[in-house]
Amino acid sequence: MDNPLTPRSNDLGLTAAAKANTPIESQEAKTFAKQLQGFWVTFKTIFKKPNTVQYPEEREPTAERFHGRHQLNRYDDGLEKCIGCELCAWACPADAILVEGETNTDDERYSPGERYGKVYQINYLRCVFCGLCIEACPTRALTMTNEYELADESRAKLIFEKEDLLAPLKSGMLQPPHPMVPGTTHIDYYRGDITGGSNG
Amino acid sequence: MTNAEIIATDPGWITLVKGLLIFVVCVLATLMSVWGERRLVARMQQRMGPNRVGPFGLIQALADGVKLALKEDLIPKAADRIVFVIAPIISATTCFMAFAVIPLSGPVNLFGQETVMQMTDIPVGVLYIFAIASIGVYGIVLAGWSSGSTYPLLGGLRSSAQVISYEIAMGLSLVAVFIYAGSMSTAEIVSAQDQWWFCVTLFPSFVIFAISMVGETNRAPFDLAEAEGELVGGFHTEYSSLKFALFFLAEYVNIVAVSALATTLFLGGYRALPGLGFTESWLGGWFTVIWFLAKVVFFFFIFVWLRGTLPRLRYDQFMKFGWKVLIPFSLIWILIVSTLRVLSQQGAPRSVLIGFSFGIVLLVLAGSSLFESSKKRRAQEDELGEVAVPSFPVPAIPGKINKNRTEQLNG
Numbered sequence: 028m029d030n031p032l033t034p035r036s037n038d039l040g041l042t043a044a045a046k047a048n049t050p051i052e053s054q055e056a057k058t059f060a061k062q063l064q065g066f067w068v069t070f071k072t073i074f075k076k077p078n079t080v081q082y083p084e085e086r087e088p089t090a091e092r093f094h095g096r097h098q099l100n101r102y103d104d105g106l107e108k109c110i111g112c113e114l115c116a117w118a119c120p121a122d123a124i125l126v127e128g129e130t131n132t133d134d135e136r137y138s139p140g141e142r143y144g145k146v147y148q149i150n151y152l153r154c155v156f157c158g159l160c161i162e163a164c165p166t167r168a169l170t171m172t173n174e175y176e177l178a179d180e181s182r183a184k185l186i187f188e189k190e191d192l193l194a195p196l197k198s199g200m201l202q203p204p205h206p207m208v209p210g211t212t213h214i215d216y217y218r219g220d221i222t223g224g225s226n227g
Numbered sequence: 228m229t230n231a232e233i234i235a236t237d238p239g240w241i242t243l244v245k246g247l248l249i250f251v252v253c254v255l256a257t258l259m260s261v262w263g264e265r266r267l268v269a270r271m272q273q274r275m276g277p278n279r280v281g282p283f284g285l286i287q288a289l290a291d292g293v294k295l296a297l298k299e300d301l302i303p304k305a306a307d308r309i310v311f312v313i314a315p316i317i318s319a320t321t322c323f324m325a326f327a328v329i330p331l332s333g334p335v336n337l338f339g340q341e342t343v344m345q346m347t348d349i350p351v352g353v354l355y356i357f358a359i360a361s362i363g364v365y366g367i368v369l370a371g372w373s374s375g376s377t378y379p380l381l382g383g384l385r386s387s388a389q390v391i392s393y394e395i396a397m398g399l400s401l402v403a404v405f406i407y408a409g410s411m412s413t414a415e416i417v418s419a420q421d422q423w424w425f426c427v428t429l430f431p432s433f434v435i436f437a438i439s440m441v442g443e444t445n446r447a448p449f450d451l452a453e454a455e456g457e458l459v460g461g462f463h464t465e466y467s468s469l470k471f472a473l474f475f476l477a478e479y480v481n482i483v484a485v486s487a488l489a490t491t492l493f494l495g496g497y498r499a500l501p502g503l504g505f506t507e508s509w510l511g512g513w514f515t516v517i518w519f520l521a522k523v524v525f526f527f528f529i530f531v532w533l534r535g536t537l538p539r540l541r542y543d544q545f546m547k548f549g550w551k552v553l554i555p556f557s558l559i560w561i562l563i564v565s566t567l568r569v570l571s572q573q574g575a576p577r578s579v580l581i582g583f584s585f586g587i588v589l590l591v592l593a594g595s596s597l598f599e600s601s602k603k604r605r606a607q608e609d610e611l612g613e614v615a616v617p618s619f620p621v622p623a624i625p626g627k628i629n630k631n632r633t634e635q636l637n638g
Contacts, residue, residue: 069271069536079275 089173094156096174097149099192100167102221104208105200107137107193108168111144118163123153135204140213144168147189151177166217230330230414231348233341241340242347249326249346256523257479261288264531271535292472300468305375314373315466315473318366322480324359328352329487330414331519332497335512344516345414352413353405356488357398360443364390366477371462382461385451385542392546393442393449396553400435403564404492417496424501426493431560433493435553437529440485442549445478446530448537451545486526487519494522563587 080087089095100108111128129145137143160169179185196202207213208221215221237245262277262285269276277284302311331344349355364387371383405411407429408419416425426433442449463474490496497515499506506514540548570580 065536066532069532072273073267073270075273077270077275078273081275 089175091173093171093173093175094158095172096151096177096187097160097192098170098172098194099144099147099189100170100194101196101200102139102216103197103199104221105196105205106139106203106207106216107143108166109144109147110138110140110166110168111142112165114163114165115160115169118159119154120157120159121153121155123150123155124148124160125150133206136206137203139207139211139216144189147192149187149192151185151187152182229348229418230343230345231412233334233343234345234348237340237342241337241342244337245342245344245346246327248344249331250323252331253323253326253480253483254476256483257476258286258288258292260479260483260527261291261475262286263527264534267528267531268535271532295472295475296469298468300470301465303375303465306465307373307375310369310373311465312470314366314370315470315477316366317369318363318477319473319480321359321363321366322477322484325356325484325488328355328413329484329491330417330496331487332515333507333512335515343414348412348414351411353401353411353416353488353492356413356484357394360390360394360481363477363481366474367462370466370474374462374465376465378459379462379464382464386445386462389445389449389451389545389549390443392549393439393553396435396549396557397439397443399554399557399561400432400439401492402557402561403429403432406561406565406568413491413496416492417498420495420498424493424495429493429564432557432564435557435560436489436493439549439553440489441530441533442545444481444485444530446482447534448539449545450539451542482527482530483523486523486530489526490519490522494525496522 102108109126111126113126113128116122116124116126125146125148126144127146128142131137131141131143156171158171161171164170177185207216211221265287266276266278266284277287280287280290302308327346328349329345330348334341334343336342337344367390368383368387371379371381371386374380374383404416404425407425408416410416410419419425445451463471466474497519498504499515499518506518508514567580567583570583
């Protein structure tokens with residue numbers, strides 16, 4: 028096998044395992060010259076380019092699906108996707124999420140449908156970034172960004188509130204509370220038929 | 228004029244200036260070597276090393292020193308207070324003293340005074356260095372003992388045992404040098420190397436010295452005294468602040484000191500490389516200092532290279548290597564060297580010398596082949612022989628059903 032990390036190779040890594048389990052025949056290196064090879068390795072490495080990334084000045088992008096800070100998404104007209112169902116909080120193995128739902132009214136509507144998340148907190152002192160909350164979310168309201176710079180100087184600052192987590196308003200979006208697009212129901216929202224704020 | 232005669236004419240203030248210069252050079256060398264080691268070892272591991280403080284991170288060591296000095300100075304309750312304070316001072320002062328007898332340059336002009344960069348030249352200079360190094364061990368032992376704690380005690384004992392055993396091999400490796408140079412004075416050993424450096428003519432001695440100087444300075448791969456995984460920090464576990472800084476300083480000054488000693492004894496000291504002798508008069512003789520420093524840096528590079536390459540030895544292997552390999556080997560080597568020396572001094576013909584050397588080589592070959600065959604036989608016996616089952620429960624050997632074990636498990 029050329030790359031031991033290749034997943035789903037033909038023999039499921041059995042040859043490598045067998046090779047690792049065969050008894051070592053001789054504890055001694057075969058020759059003195061072989062022992063000296065190590066010195067050549069370190070000497071050669073001096074002239075290689077270091078792998079170091081000079082972090083604060085240089086940044087390298089994370090992996091595409093890196094689990095970073097969470098984000099609460101919006102529909103294209105600005106209404107929140109979160110329906111306050113608490114499934115994310117129930118899914119969380121670290122008990123890092125607190126959700127309190129509230130009923131939408133026609134005067135004060137934050138999300139299409141019946142309910143919205145009034146309180147939404149994620150405690151980044153507890154969060155293990157496993158992503159189970161994202162799997163649990165029925166409306167894709169909760170996703171993860173690639174942002175990883177989450178250090179701060181107090182515990183309180185690391186409990187992110189709803190306004191810290193909400194996705195920023197893009198052009199065409201309106202700050203909730205506002206009514207749904209006229210002539211649509213929450214079903215249209217869930218289907219993804221809403222393509223922009225039009226109710227001014 | 229020999230160095231001793233030149234130094235004898237020095238007025239007192241020149242000696243003071245030289246002492247100050249050597250001290251400053253040592254401290255600067257420590258700062259630079261800490262930085263250099265970290266950078267170099269980092270490059271060997273494809274990292275960058277310290278590059279934040281100052282250009283290329285050059286003053287990192289200074290910043291660390293300042294940080295250490297500002298730290299809280301703790302003395303544990305169980306510690307013997309007086310000895311605890313004295314121990315780092317012993318370590319840090321003795322390590323500087325070796326430099327008093329090491330010639331850093333040939334004849335130079337210092338503030339209008341014709342002199343050499345050597346504090347003093349005593350007829351037993353190398354023995355003096357050894358004596359000082361042995362006193363330095365007290366710093367380590369006392370630090371370990373006075374901390375009133377287990378790990379420092381173990382570390383201190385380990386490192387004193389190590390330093391003492393490797394000092395024997397080191398001392399023995401130097402006997403050949405003394406025989407050939409006809410003197411124990413460092414300056415005369417250097418001038419005895421004007422034709423051939425001793426690292427060529429006395430190559431086995433050089434190898435033994437090079438190995439034992441790593442053991443002597445408690446450096447990787449022989450850094451058992453401060454084996455992080457086993458002993459936390461070894462003898463300086465309980466030390467903090469400036470006292471710790473003193474041990475740190477002592478370690479690096481010691482490295483520079485043994486490198487300087489190796490340079491003096493085996494690499495021709497301040498003398499230029501063969502064929503570049505004309506450079507010795509450059510800058511009014513001061514260029515010899517550059518030669519000296521270059522050789523010291525070479526040894527320092529070897530130290531770092533070893534650290535970057537080799538894993539730490541196990542303690543028993545290390546002691547076995549010192550007592551059962553290095554010491555007997557150097558004893559035999561001394562016998563050979565002194566026989567050759569006596570033969571040549573008494574005017575034995577060349578054929579006798581060559582015959583003697585040839586005989587030695589034959590003996591070594593015969594001995595090694597005997598050793599190999601006995602090792603093979605032992606290995607065969609091991610394969611045939613059944614391993615006795617001990618009376619106590621042992622984990623099963625893979626591929627072998629341990630009957631005794633199953634019986635034990637089943638009651």
